[in-house]
Amino acid sequence: MNLSWQRREVHLxxxxxxxRTQRDTVTSRQVLLASIEHRGVVGWGESAPxxxxxxxxxxxxxxFEAAAGLLGSDPFAIVPVLERLWERFEAESxxxxxxxxxxxxxxxxxxxxxxxxxxxxxxxxxPLTSFTIGIxxxxxxxxxxxxxxxxxxxxxxxxxxxxxxxxxxxxxxxxDKPLRVDANCGWTSANVMEMCRLMVRYGVEFVEQxxxxxxxxxxxxxxxxxxxxxxxxxxCVGYRDVLACAPHFDGxxxxxxxxxxxRRALQMIHTARSAGMKVMLGCMVETSVGIAAxxxxxxxxxxxxxxxxxxxxxxxxxxxxxxxxxxTLNDRPGLGVIERRG
Amino acid sequence: MNLSWQRREVHLxxxxxxxRTQRDTVTSRQVLLASIEHRGVVGWGESAPxxxxxxxxxxxxxxFEAAAGLLGSDPFAIVPVLERLWERFEAESxxxxxxxxxxxxxxxxxxxxxxxxxxxxxxxxxPLTSFTIGIxxxxxxxxxxxxxxxxxxxxxxxxxxxxxxxxxxxxxxxxDKPLRVDANCGWTSANVMEMCRLMVRYGVEFVEQxxxxxxxxxxxxxxxxxxxxxxxxxxCVGYRDVLACAPHFDGxxxxxxxxxxxRRALQMIHTARSAGMKVMLGCMVETSVGIAAxxxxxxxxxxxxxxxxxxxxxxxxxxxxxxxxxxTLNDRPGLGVIERRG
Numbered sequence: 001m002n003l004s005w006q007r008r009e010v011h012l013x014x015x016x017x018x019x020r021t022q023r024d025t026v027t028s029r030q031v032l033l034a035s036i037e038h039r040g041v042v043g044w045g046e047s048a049p050x051x052x053x054x055x056x057x058x059x060x061x062x063x064f065e066a067a068a069g070l071l072g073s074d075p076f077a078i079v080p081v082l083e084r085l086w087e088r089f090e091a092e093s094x095x096x097x098x099x100x101x102x103x104x105x106x107x108x109x110x111x112x113x114x115x116x117x118x119x120x121x122x123x124x125x126x127p128l129t130s131f132t133i134g135i136x137x138x139x140x141x142x143x144x145x146x147x148x149x150x151x152x153x154x155x156x157x158x159x160x161x162x163x164x165x166x167x168x169x170x171x172x173x174x175x176d177k178p179l180r181v182d183a184n185c186g187w188t189s190a191n192v193m194e195m196c197r198l199m200v201r202y203g204v205e206f207v208e209q210x211x212x213x214x215x216x217x218x219x220x221x222x223x224x225x226x227x228x229x230x231x232x233x234x235x236c237v238g239y240r241d242v243l244a245c246a247p248h249f250d251g252x253x254x255x256x257x258x259x260x261x262x263r264r265a266l267q268m269i270h271t272a273r274s275a276g277m278k279v280m281l282g283c284m285v286e287t288s289v290g291i292a293a294x295x296x297x298x299x300x301x302x303x304x305x306x307x308x309x310x311x312x313x314x315x316x317x318x319x320x321x322x323x324x325x326x327x328t329l330n331d332r333p334g335l336g337v338i339e340r341r342g
Numbered sequence: 343m344n345l346s347w348q349r350r351e352v353h354l355x356x357x358x359x360x361x362r363t364q365r366d367t368v369t370s371r372q373v374l375l376a377s378i379e380h381r382g383v384v385g386w387g388e389s390a391p392x393x394x395x396x397x398x399x400x401x402x403x404x405x406f407e408a409a410a411g412l413l414g415s416d417p418f419a420i421v422p423v424l425e426r427l428w429e430r431f432e433a434e435s436x437x438x439x440x441x442x443x444x445x446x447x448x449x450x451x452x453x454x455x456x457x458x459x460x461x462x463x464x465x466x467x468x469p470l471t472s473f474t475i476g477i478x479x480x481x482x483x484x485x486x487x488x489x490x491x492x493x494x495x496x497x498x499x500x501x502x503x504x505x506x507x508x509x510x511x512x513x514x515x516x517x518d519k520p521l522r523v524d525a526n527c528g529w530t531s532a533n534v535m536e537m538c539r540l541m542v543r544y545g546v547e548f549v550e551q552x553x554x555x556x557x558x559x560x561x562x563x564x565x566x567x568x569x570x571x572x573x574x575x576x577x578c579v580g581y582r583d584v585l586a587c588a589p590h591f592d593g594x595x596x597x598x599x600x601x602x603x604x605r606r607a608l609q610m611i612h613t614a615r616s617a618g619m620k621v622m623l624g625c626m627v628e629t630s631v632g633i634a635a636x637x638x639x640x641x642x643x644x645x646x647x648x649x650x651x652x653x654x655x656x657x658x659x660x661x662x663x664x665x666x667x668x669x670t671l672n673d674r675p676g677l678g679v680i681e682r683r684g
Binding site for chain 1 (some may be wrong): 418419420421422445449453455459460461462463464467581582584585605608609610612613615616617641642
């Protein structure tokens, strides 16, 4: 098998802020697109490295350089290949997720079968995806909410001094839509009760990661305020974290770039179900390649937040849709995405 | 898809006793062989119902009767088909395991790929299987141990008044072989310390299910006596039991007939790994069809006890070997078993 990769800059439709870096406005992102070729068939995967988890484009490229010599000649031997990579690059979940996705895409294409079908799943069980409204000036937020009219589920990130005004602006444009809130670890003893009151007042469906990882006391306060379900994101990176989250959260947000790909995500889903937890599938800002890999598991999830590709102005791939919040698991072999022409 | 099934009587090479029913000598067993046909291709599965879990040949046949109308027309839709069966027949794990196996065999054959390969596994990781020496008169046990010379790992069931003599007889013939002990819930406060002393004296590799399900106090006594690892069998039936076992046992014995097939077994393996537990794959007395289904997951296990077919005088199928303790995951599509001729 031959592995190659490229950096690819993709541009956002709207500049983007998150709670952790609210002073930074992001207009574009660079991702790594990896492809694995075997007998003329090519499988694609994507790495969206996260500096929060100590990853970079450069660190991911080091994984690809080493992986080229570790892949062997059998594309079906996914588990042993991934184990070799985990042994050497434990922290490089995003790059390993790209290889995991490319191997799944390749195997699906070699067999002529979509990955969701190889996993035995029912595409009709795919939940609707939420669509993220980025934090911005209030009038811009109102415009974004209007533009997102087709999306039945909205998500916002809180953590600015203007959270209440932001929630008001969203509710003006979308008074009844289910609204999911991602707090990105921003609630502390100083603001937790105020945030909980806001959540109740503006009617949220669930809250992601209200407090910092390990702050179970703050989390218990949120729960006592009646805010549920609580979904772990930064607290639940890989499969080893699921059971540690089980006593404190109601569910986990699995992202392939955090956990290392489809295989590990499946393990996390299985573990969460055994612990009676809800399952959410999330994403980074990434192209349809990365989103398609996560989408293969969507029929196993309760909630999906797979809108990364919908936020892009220049997604180089297409094939999984997302309009009206409907991700489509199509019948194309592998991950079901193709390069856009022109 | 068309489902059909048959009762099949298979005979043991040696009469067989287990701790729970030591007064009954078993010379043959009846199993259910199910086959699912789709466009001329046939997938096989086996049900080895257990009265201990409230199952019978009759109750399994009721599942098959209903399943014939629930299978639909897409053999790849394994998860939704199994969910429909679980909703109606929660207690019928053995029969559902047969359908799960038959669908996996069918999908593998339709794609021309072995199931272990569809699961991305490395067949070279398959552990050696243990071989069970049935409880019997001491001279018969000595003869069985001699006949089992080719098998590098032995397993015995304890729970008779002659346990020490049995262990002596085994150690006379196999002084150094790793020896696994299955207590089938037989240890109580009356005998637990004596049993622990025996385990130490005769050098056992691990003990399965020393005390009754729920008797965690007795289990703690076994652990305090230094007997580890402790493997849950009757305490760990399905995926819901794995995490309840985690604080008390070191590992779980997964049997497809208990948990309901390859899909649920994979969930249990994933859950056990997330909890840091060891994984063992076990079996009932069953033909190569049932053993082959479990064997597909063997590269994910620490220990395998997949000797059910080796104990038979008239296994109607072949293909997975087992001599010298080596189960062979072959390159045939599906489960890799074929009907014996003549």
